[in-house]
Amino acid sequence: MVTSVTSSTDLNSLVNSSTTSKQTDAAAQQDRFLKLLVAQLNNQDPMNPMDNAQMTSQMAQINTVSGIQQLNETMKSMSTQFSAMQVLQGASLVGKGVLVESNTLTIKDGIAAGAVDLATKADKVTVQVLSPGGQVLDKFELGAQDAGMHGFQWDASSYQGTGAPTFKVTATLKGVAVTNTALAHDTVVAVGSSNGNMTLELAGRSAVAYTDVKSIL
Numbered sequence: 170m171v172t173s174v175t176s177s178t179d180l181n182s183l184v185n186s187s188t189t190s191k192q193t194d195a196a197a198q199q200d201r202f203l204k205l206l207v208a209q210l211n212n213q214d215p216m217n218p219m220d221n222a223q224m225t226s227q228m229a230q231i232n233t234v235s236g237i238q239q240l241n242e243t244m245k246s247m248s249t250q251f252s253a254m255q256v257l258q259g260a261s262l263v264g265k266g267v268l269v270e271s272n273t274l275t276i277k278d279g280i281a282a283g284a285v286d287l288a289t290k291a292d293k294v295t296v297q298v299l300s301p302g303g304q305v306l307d308k309f310e311l312g313a314q315d316a317g318m319h320g321f322q323w324d325a326s327s328y329q330g331t332g333a334p335t336f337k338v339t340a341t342l343k344g345v346a347v348t349n350t351a352l353a354h355d356t357v358v359a360v361g362s363s364n365g366n367m368t369l370e371l372a373g374r375s376a377v378a379y380t381d382v383k384s385i386l
Contacts, residue, residue: 259379264356264358265357266385268318268353268384268386270350273335274334275353275373275374276325279324279326280326281354283321283352284354285351286350287316288348289347290347293313295309295310295338296308296323297339298323299336309323318352356373
């Protein structure tokens with residue numbers, strides 16, 4: 170389920186509504202307990218009445234249960250409020266570029282950008298740009314690179330395909346393959362919330378969780 174909050178008024182309404190409902194439930198639970206306790210006292214055996222220790226124990230139990238429930242509901246309310254605040258703060262990301270783990274390129278203004286994250290240094294890094302059908306459209310060298318993220322751009326002005334191109338990175342050190350991760354550049358167009366987690370709507374692909382973003386450019 171995806172929800173969005175556009176103002177602090179919406180946020181307060183959401184939290185206050187949830188809190189009022191939970192407080193009503195807790196009050197109803199305590200009312201039922203007190204009614205049962207009164208009925209038990211009215212119907213007890215006069216020759217063998219409930220002792221004070223037993224009554225105190227029952228009162229302590231309902232107070233403990235009620236306290237735990239109220240604590241849980243308070244934490245849920247805080248979690249809802251935090252999620253909404255996170256979305257409001259995340260609005261500053263709209264329009265910014267991000268890197269996400271993907272080998273699918275997004276073309277913007279005739280340029281497609283990506284990056285490679287190398288596990289160790291490499292003396293040769295090669296990038297192949299592929300059509301949706303797997304045909305090699307272009308190939309270029311990034312040269313020797315240290316471990317870490319390294320970006321690149323591809324001139325896609327002449328690309329006439331209907332699908333998004335992809336890329337493949339080959340990195341080696343003295344002929345031995347170097348582990349690498351393909352990262353695609355995309356632009357944030359909106360932010361939202363799904364199951365309490367902030368999500369980012371991107372221009373050229375499906376929404377991703379904020380935690381999936383490898384870098385903000």
